[in-house]
Amino acid sequence: MNWIVTFLLVGGVFFLAIGTIGLLRLPDFYSRLHAAGKCDTLGVTLLMTAIALYNLHAPSFGSVLVSWKIFAIVFFIFMASPTATHAMTKAAMLVGVEPWQKKKGTRK
Amino acid sequence: MMSQVFLAVALAIVLLIFPCLVRALGGPTVLDRIVGVNMIGTKTTVLLLLIGLIYKDLSMFVDIALAYAFLNFIATIGACKFFRRSKQVHLEDDLVTEEEASA
Amino acid sequence: MKAKFAAFVIMLIFWVILSGMFDAFHLTLGVISCLLVAHFSGKMLFEGLRVEVRARQILGMLAYGPWLLWEIVLSSLQVTYIVLHPQMLDKMDPQLIRFKTKLKSTFARVTFSQSITLTPGTITVSVHDDEMTVYALTRSAADSLPGEMEKRIARALEPEQT
Numbered sequence: 001m002n003w004i005v006t007f008l009l010v011g012g013v014f015f016l017a018i019g020t021i022g023l024l025r026l027p028d029f030y031s032r033l034h035a036a037g038k039c040d041t042l043g044v045t046l047l048m049t050a051i052a053l054y055n056l057h058a059p060s061f062g063s064v065l066v067s068w069k070i071f072a073i074v075f076f077i078f079m080a081s082p083t084a085t086h087a088m089t090k091a092a093m094l095v096g097v098e099p100w101q102k103k104k105g106t107r108k
Numbered sequence: 109m110m111s112q113v114f115l116a117v118a119l120a121i122v123l124l125i126f127p128c129l130v131r132a133l134g135g136p137t138v139l140d141r142i143v144g145v146n147m148i149g150t151k152t153t154v155l156l157l158l159i160g161l162i163y164k165d166l167s168m169f170v171d172i173a174l175a176y177a178f179l180n181f182i183a184t185i186g187a188c189k190f191f192r193r194s195k196q197v198h199l200e201d202d203l204v205t206e207e208e209a210s211a
Numbered sequence: 212m213k214a215k216f217a218a219f220v221i222m223l224i225f226w227v228i229l230s231g232m233f234d235a236f237h238l239t240l241g242v243i244s245c246l247l248v249a250h251f252s253g254k255m256l257f258e259g260l261r262v263e264v265r266a267r268q269i270l271g272m273l274a275y276g277p278w279l280l281w282e283i284v285l286s287s288l289q290v291t292y293i294v295l296h297p298q299m300l301d302k303m304d305p306q307l308i309r310f311k312t313k314l315k316s317t318f319a320r321v322t323f324s325q326s327i328t329l330t331p332g333t334i335t336v337s338v339h340d341d342e343m344t345v346y347a348l349t350r351s352a353a354d355s356l357p358g359e360m361e362k363r364i365a366r367a368l369e370p371e372q373t
Contacts (some may be wrong), residue, residue, distance in 0.1 A: 069229065085328050
């Protein structure tokens, strides 16, 4: 049990780290959103699943309720993260941030 | 033994917040800053849960984390809506343009 | 009426999970506030649809969830590959694509655009009626749309084949 929790925790921190490195390294705003939107969602999901599992170590009514709440947070983040990404992309499009392009003129 | 693992993970997340802060402070566009702040908020949600585990009071901190996740989402959407309206804020730092305007 | 009752039940479950108190005082408060909210805005949750159809959509959503989770893992691994690649600019070829979706209902369209954002190499920029604009990170990611995901969502969420 402890090993599963540790494994999930390490995986979650790994994906959060990837998201952060991506946020620093990628060339333009839109590709940064790729790193932010996907890796963060997965990393947070893994970490919170680990915490909820560990919390069920000594099952009682209260701890089951707390684990349900943690899963509610995970569900909410699943809903909210793409929506926030979408809002930011649309704002960037309307304001006119230019996407980074490999070759000029490939934009359809 | 597990509490030390949680402490290590919490420290790693705190260290990961600093690069996001670099992005949030350093731009180059306003929307990049919003992404940075959003990522800091997401990490803080997890951090709150880990603090709850370390101090053995998870049932209290889970409510705070839930409220924080909601607020983070609403703040991001609100900021996007705001900057969508104002065209002239768009690129680069406004500080530079203000200096240029005064000079 | 049925819509309001279903909204009331859902909100009451949510209240009980969040509060965790089972004495008479807190339960009464919960019932009163859920009744109020269900009375004023209960129609929002089931707008323009029968309750049975919405219930079927939620069940379809549960079946669709695990596949989406696996796609997210794949997409994160792909982002990992690009981010950690030393010459990552060679690996990227960003482009905007537009296409028309065949999905009819609003709920299915929203789910589709959210799923596109969460799957490898693509994020949704805008949805106007049935025209979607997608920003893709690589050429292959752009070519894979709309593809399998639209079929899965159509099977899980569309009310009736029209």
